[in-house]
Amino acid sequence: MTALYSLLAVLVLALVAYLGAEAGLHTLFGVVIPYAAFLLFVGGFIWRVVRWGKSPVPFRIPTTCGQEKSLPWIKQNKFDNPSTTGGVIVRMLLEAFLFRSLFRNTKARLQDGNLVYRWTRWLWLFGLMFHVSFLVIFVRHFRLLTQPVPGFVQFLDALDGMFQIGAPQLYITDVLILTGLTFLLLRRFFIPQVRYISLANDYFPLFLLLGVAVTGVLMRYFSRVDVVGIKELAVGLASLHPTVPQGLQSLFFVHLFLVSVLVAYFPFSKLMHMGGVFLSPTRNLANNSRMKRHINPWNYPVKVHSYEAYEDEFRELMKQAGIPVEKE
Amino acid sequence: MAKTPTPKEILRIDHRPPKTGWMDTPVRFKPGTWCYPGSKDALEYLGYPNIRDWMPTDEDWKLPENWKEIILEGMADRLDKYRSFKVFMDICVRCGACADKCHFFLGSGDPKNMPVLRAELLRSIYRREFTKAGKLLGRLAGARELTTDVIKEWFYYFYQCTECRRCSVFCPYGIDTAEITMMARELLHLLGININWIMTPVANCTRTGNHMGLQPHTFKENIEYLCDDIEEYTGIRITPSFNRKGAEVLFVTPSADVFAEPGIYTCMGYLLLFEHIGLDYTWSTYNSEGGNFGLFTSHEQMKKLNAKIYLEAKRLGVKWILGGECGHMWRVIHQYMDTLNGPADFLEVPVSPVTGTTFENAASTKMVHISEFTADLIKHGKLRLDPSRNAGIVATFHDSCNPSRAMGLLEEPRYILKNVVPEFHEMPENTIREQTFCCGSGTGLNTDEFMEMRMRGGLPRANAVRYVHDKYGVNRLACVCAIDRATLSTLMDYWVPEVTVSGVSELVGNALVMEGEKKRETNLRGEPLAGTEGESDV
C-alpha cells in the first residue's frame, strides 16, 4: 500500500511537470523551481548538519570491530578498531566509499534446528552499484553546466562510455543505476522482513530516483532532445543568468522537475544518511578512551554514597572482622 | 513463574512477520518474556519517582498524570545532550542489514526484536513529536501517536535488548540500538517503570558496595573461604588484604566472583596468580563490585556507582587499578570511567611490577584488564604453568559483547587460554570476536522469570557451542565475564549440557605451579585431575 502511494506520488509529480511544460510554464519549471530546490537543499543540508552538530558527543563510544591497541606484541586491527585520527579517517573512508560494514553482512537461517550463517553481499553489491553510478552520473552532468568542460569530467565521460556500444554511446552507469535501483526496490517487495519495516519514505525516494533515471535514459537514447538548448539553460542557471531557449521538450522538464523534487526532499529525509554517516559516534571516534581523556561538556557532579557514610554504617562489623577503618 | 518450554518447542521459531503491520500489533505480555518491576525498598532508597504496586500485566500502569509531558521533555533533553541519539533517530534507511543480527530476533522470530524495528518503536514517536513531516503526514511518514500502549511496548522490547551492540557492527551507519535502548530505559525510569533485577542491585551496590548486598565482614569471609579451599587443594595459604592503605594496586572484580559458582573458581585463580607473582594489592569492601548496574539504568546512576572506584583508589593511595573478568564492567571502565569521574591524576600510569611493562593503552584511565596483565606475564615467561593439569578440557572461548565490541579485547584471553589448556578450538567465525553472540541475559535480564526469553536469546550462542562440541568434543566454554559465567551455565544446561563454563583465570589457576605447593590431585573445583603425570614448564 505504502509502495503504491509512493509510486502514485511520483507519477503525479511527473504528470504535473509534463502538463506544466506543455502549457508553456518553462520559466517556472526550468528556472524558478530548480533554484528554489537548490536553495532548499543547501539550506536544509546545513540546517540538518548544524542541528546534529549542536548536540555534543558526551562519551567516546566507538563500536570496535577488531583487536584494540594493547600490548606491543599483539597486532592491532588499525582500521576496524582505530586508536588514532589517521585510523579513523581510513575507517570512515572505507565506510563511505566501500561500505565496509555492509560487506560483513550475513544471512542467518534455521536449518534442522541449527542456525547457519552465510555471507551475503548482494545488498552491498547493488547498494554500491547504485551509489557509485549515481556519483558518476552526477559528475558527468557537469558537462552540461560548464563551459569549457573540465578535463576530469571529460575523462569520466569517456570512461563511462568506453564500451562504445550504439549511438549515442551507451553509458555503463545508466545500466548500473537502473539495475541497482531495481534490486533495492525488489528486495523491499520480496524479503518479508524488509517489507515489514518499509515505510513510504523508503519507497518514495526509490521511485523518485527511478523516475529521474528513466527520464534521463529516455532523453538520451530514445527521444532526441535538444542538447544544445539544454546546455544553454544549464549554463545559464549555473552562471546565474538564466535564459530559457525555445523548443525544449516536455520530457526534459519532467526530468528536471523530478531532480528538483529529489534535491528539495533530500535534507528532510532519510537520504541525509549521506551526511549523517560522518557524524556517527560509533564510527568516527578513535578507540583510545583509556589512553586519552575524553571530555563531556555537560558532565555534572552527582551524589555518591561516600566511603565515610559506608564506614559509619558498618564500622563495628568492619572492626570485628579486622578490616581497617578510618575512625576508631 | 512460567514453565520454560522445551528446546524442541523453542526451536519452532517462525521468522516470518505477522500479517498485521507492526503499528497495529499490540504487545502481549507472555509469561517468561518480561521481568518483574523494581522493589519498593530499592526504589525508595534510590529516590526514584512514582513508586507504587504494579505489574506489567496490569491494564492500568498507574503512570503519573503528566506522563506524556515527562516523556517528551525527557526526549528533548536527551536529543540535545547526545548526538548519537539525534543522529540515530534521523539516518536509518531501514535497509534491514541489522535485522537478523540480533540474538533475540533469531531466537524468538518476533519482528519487533529486529534492531531496526526496536529502534522504530521510539523513532515513530520522535517523528511525530520532533519532525515536521511526522506531524503533517503521520503514519505515512512512519509516525504514530504516543499512547500508554506505546509505553508498554517500550518496556517489553527495551527490556528484550541486552545492549550487546552486535547490530551496530553490521549497520552501514553504525546505528547502535544499545544506545537507543539506554535512552528508552532512561525515559521509562522517569515514569517509575523499571525492573527489579536492576534496581535492587543498584541499591545494594550503592549501600554495601556489591550487588548481593554483602556487608564488609561477609565479603571478607567469603574470600577467606576460597582461601581455605585453595589451601586444601594446593597446600598454599593465601592471606589477602582488605581496604589496605599503601598497596600498589587496587583490585576490583564483579562480586559474583566472590560468592557464586562458577565465578568463585575464577576468583581462586586470581588469588593464586597474585600470590604466584607476589603482587602488592588490596581488595576493597567499599568498592566490592566491578559490575556496574548503572549502565543498565541511566548515565547518572552509572556515574554514581563508578565514582567509587577512583574515590577508593585515592583514599587507599594505590598507584593503579587492576580489573577482573567482567563484560559490562569493562565497557564502563573503557569507554566511560575517565570521562565520568576522571581525571585520575592521583594515580600513576600502570606498570607491571613483574615484567616492567608499561600499559600505555591505559595511560589515562590507569586501569588494566586482568587478561592484559596475565598475557603480559605469560609472554615474559614469568609464570610457571603446567597445562596438563587442565587435561581433559577441550576449550573454546566466548567473546563477551562488551570487551569485544566496546573495547576490542580479543587476542589476550585467547593467548592465555592457549598457554594453559591443552586443547582449544574456535567457534565458527560469524559467532566470535566482533560478531560474537550475546549470552542472551545481559543488562540485568538474567532473572528466572525471564527464562524463556533468555533461552531463546541464548540460542545462537549455544548453537555455536553445540557445533564445536559435536565437531571437536569441546566441553569447556571459557569467558571473561561474570554475567556470562552465571548465565552461560544455565544456557548450557538447557541447550548443550555436556559443556561447562569457566572464567579464563580459573584455568590459569589450575595450571599455575605454586612454589611450595603439595602435589595437586584436584583442580580448583575439587575434581580429581585427569592426568596427574609429570609437570612441565612453559
Ligand code: SF4
Ligand atoms: S542496518 Fe542500520 S540503517 Fe539498516 S535498518 Fe538497521 S539500523 Fe537502519
Ligand code: SF4
Ligand atoms: S544491541 Fe544487541 S540485543 Fe539490542 S537490538 Fe542490537 S543486537 Fe539486539
